[in-house]
Amino acid sequence: DQQVKQNSPSLSVQEGRISILNCDYTNSMFDYFLWYKKYPAEGPTFLISISSIKDKNEDGRFTVFLNKSAKHLSLHIVPSQPGDSAVYFCAASAERGSNYKLTFGKGTLLTVNP
């Protein structure tokens, strides 16, 4: 039973355009959500997070939107750059006050073309 789903295995966008990566979850106990980026042969790198009490969080080119009623979140990257090409993982935590136990989606491979 996959509690965090990233239904698009891959996404390709042009440099300078917007990249939108989507994530759906089924567990209503999740209260904290994170996005990680992973390059080949490296560990995941934290990008941005959002608490369930918010519906938007921005950090530079990255914005995460949370729609609790739809159990859906998305990561927007504007403008996209070739260096953003990586696998992006959506993760969620149901451990109130702690995010050490994360449930991950299977990832979306983003390719940004020059």
Add this chain to the structure above:
Amino acid sequence: KAGVTQTPRYLIKTRGQQVTLSCSPISGHRSVSWYQQTPGQGLQFLFEYFSETQRNKGNFPGRFSGRQFSNSRSEMNVSTLELGDSALYLCASSLGGTNTIYFGEGSWLTVV
């Protein structure tokens, strides 16, 4: 500031053997968690330690175990290896609470 360090980076084992993987967290971090990444299942939580105590365990068989030392370094052990244990094993550390968890580069285990 050094990141999360995992050793060894790559190893090959035979079915039935056991393996021990090591993780040194970022200095000052007391929480260490372990994840398994496979192509089919993605990233899955194994267990987490804080101040030498296992606080939570994922849905893995008892062949998977771990421990944490007083200096926060952690080891995980897999006994009686199976082909399906071939995976990237990732260690992550954090200060605890809702602080960001930082991942190491992982240990690639191949079971033949």
